[in-house]
Amino acid sequence: MDSLDYYNKYASNIFEDTVEQDMSDIMETFLECLEEGDAILDLGCGSGRDTVTFYERGFDVTPLDGSEEMCKLAEIHTDMEVLHMDFRQMEFDDAFDGIWACASLIHIPKDEIQDVLTRIAEALKKNGVVYMSFHKGEFEGFSGERYFSDYEEAEMERIIKESGRFKLLKIWETKDKGQGSSHGSEKWLNVLARKK
Structure with a gap:
């Protein structure tokens, strides 16, 4: 079983565990780099929780997830079409002002992270920003x-x-607030970067 199989198998449980989590404090740091109406890719949208917040805040948001079952639940929750796509296969060109990858790249093997960053860079417009979060530690x-x-x-x-x-x-540490993908690590590494 790979990680996507896990999310397909336990989609309803993961939805219930994560849909009410409040990410607003971290989200504000990301949104300070954007303007209302900007295009955001919610990369690994999961339940669609953050997609709803972005939409309500006036952003043009595109939700995307690699798990087919999570996409189905997110479509119901957001009342939006959710793109079903593996992050390692996405191909966008200068499409987004911001990419929000909250706890979604944590399952990418380290030897594949540069390829995913390349795809993220290609998907961002000039001076676009990306937020990513990872478990803090050395485990792989x-x-x-x-x-x-x-x-x-x-x-x-x-x-x-x-x-x-x-x-x-910016790179900063936060305590786990139930982002829904813990494996014992209680600290998260938050990363904010701008496309050159």
Whole structure:
């Protein structure tokens, strides 16, 4: 079973666990870089919780998730079409002012993260911003039925720099607030970067 199989299998439970979580404090840091009406890709939208918030705040939001079952639940919750797509296969060109990847890249193996960052950069318009969050730590591998890639601050700074496509705006730590994908790590590494 890969991580997407897990989300398909347990979609209703994950929906219930995450749909009410309040991400507003972290979201404000991201939205300060954008203007009302800007186009946002909710990358790994899960329940659609954040898509609804972005929409209500006046943004042009596109929800996307790799799990077919999560897409179905998010469509009901958001009353919007949700794109079903693997992050590693997405191909957008200068389409979004902001990309919100909240707890969604945590299952990407470390040897594939640069390819995903390239796809994110290509999807962003000039000077577009991306928010990403990861478990803080050094673990990589399977925990239960899912694969996790954790990062320390210095490693993430190096990855952003080596991508050559982003300027790191902010990197900060927060405690777990039930983002719905924990494997024992209680701290999250939050990353805000702007496309060069």
